[in-house]
Amino acid sequence: MTETKGVDTIGLPRTTPPEVVGVSHDAMRIANGxxxxxxxxxxxxxxxxxxxxVPLVWHTSDKxxxxxxxxxxxxKWLKDTEWIGxxxxxxxxxxxxxxxxxxx
Numbered sequence: 343m344t345e346t347k348g349v350d351t352i353g354l355p356r357t358t359p360p361e362v363v364g365v366s367h368d369a370m371r372i373a374n375g376x377x378x379x380x381x382x383x384x385x386x387x388x389x390x391x392x393x394x395x396v397p398l399v400w401h402t403s404d405k406x407x408x409x410x411x412x413x414x415x416x417x418k419w420l421k422d423t424e425w426i427g428x429x430x431x432x433x434x435x436x437x438x439x440x441x442x443x444x445x446x
Contacts, residue, residue: 364422
């Protein structure tokens, strides 16, 4: 049987990645769901930098919209523009859920 460290399964990107990557709210919601499910099996969900193969630093402040940052190369994963717009509407007191459901 061949054993491979999980981090060694990360392939190199085909193109040079940008310094900043936008992450959608839906992608983060799915990731949080997986993290919750995997916890039931005593597995960890740990985002890694694709280039450096090191765990990312998680950010919890909404001030800068940063979700993750690579401690080695400085690459950042930010909330995308749609997510930032949703946050702004919530802050302004608009009901985003009702607005989105009315499009159907």
